[in-house]
Amino acid sequence: MLATDPKAAADYIETALNLNRETQQELKLIIDELRPAALQGKGLAQAMQEYAARWQEHTGIQVETSVSGDRSLPLDVEQALYRVLQEALSNIARHSEADRVGLSLNLTPEQATLIVADNGRGFDQDSVPASSYGLTGMKGRLSEVGGTLNVESTISVGTTVTAELQLT
Numbered sequence: 001m002l003a004t005d006p007k008a009a010a011d012y013i014e015t016a017l018n019l020n021r022e023t024q025q026e027l028k029l030i031i032d033e034l035r036p037a038a039l040q041g042k043g044l045a046q047a048m049q050e051y052a053a054r055w056q057e058h059t060g061i062q063v064e065t066s067v068s069g070d071r072s073l074p075l076d077v078e079q080a081l082y083r084v085l086q087e088a089l090s091n092i093a094r095h096s097e098a099d100r101v102g103l104s105l106n107l108t109p110e111q112a113t114l115i116v117a118d119n120g121r122g123f124d125q126d127s128v129p130a131s132s133y134g135l136t137g138m139k140g141r142l143s144e145v146g147g148t149l150n151v152e153s154t155i156s157v158g159t160t161v162t163a164e165l166q167l168t
Contacts (some may be wrong), residue, residue: 025058026090044078045070045105048085048114052103060094062100069107074168080141081105081114081163084149087138088116088161096120096159109166112147117160121151138163 056063098120149163
């Protein structure tokens, strides 16, 4: 292709380089957060805010965080919610074309709720394969600790992921 259509070849190379850069950034975030120490000694709220700041820096997508309530959670619950946060943000960076994300963590004595909402292009939920690793993984992590996941998406409006756990 380089000999017959140099412009098309250059476009393919540029696309491949951009994909490589995006993949490297995402892998760096994932590797940084694989360590359980991301939560230990900080609590979910602080870990979420720190992760969101790093993610914003890497992706250029504006993030607004909100935390209400203050209670400690069992480590397995914190880890499940934190992994949902990571996966939701990863999906936003890869698929949504969003320029803003809102993160909300609400902790009450009875319930923990994490909401990740973007203003991206949304998607048709009926077209997502049942074997989708991201959504399946988030649902599985939450069900292991007694939680539920709700995903609402509207084409051209955005997507909201809500993770809820009853704590009593």
